[in-house]
Amino acid sequence: MQYLKMHPFKLVILAITLVIIIVIFNQVSSNQPISSNTTSYIEVLEIGVSDDDLWAMVKNPYDSKATPFKLVLDSINTKNLIVVGSKYFVTYETNLKTKKSVLNIIRYPAESK
Numbered sequence: 001m002q003y004l005k006m007h008p009f010k011l012v013i014l015a016i017t018l019v020i021i022i023v024i025f026n027q028v029s030s031n032q033p034i035s036s037n038t039t040s041y042i043e044v045l046e047i048g049v050s051d052d053d054l055w056a057m058v059k060n061p062y063d064s065k066a067t068p069f070k071l072v073l074d075s076i077n078t079k080n081l082i083v084v085g086s087k088y089f090v091t092y093e094t095n096l097k098t099k100k101s102v103l104n105i106i107r108y109p110a111e112s113k
Helices: 008-029 076-081
Strands: 035-050 053-059 069-072 087-095 101-107
Touching: 053 076
Parallel strands: 069 101
Antiparallel strands: 035 053, 035 087, 053 069, 087 101
């Protein structure tokens, strides 16, 4: 109740200060990354098409705890060149909100030098 007894000018300054603090806090907390890039070895388990997306079900063959995930392919040419059961060295981008992973770069392990 002591705030109500303050001079009106001090109340305005207090309100403006609180608004500035809230705006700054929202800006800092909302600057989380939207996507993450990963470079890894993958083994192709399956290739398919769904909802106009070309995809490959892949997993890291060198990680015993790795779980298979769907990797969206960039073109029909990439889909035609990938062989099920083969291992590749890839870079892909994962949207952290939708968990959708999209292929950026793919190479055979011997070409990754």
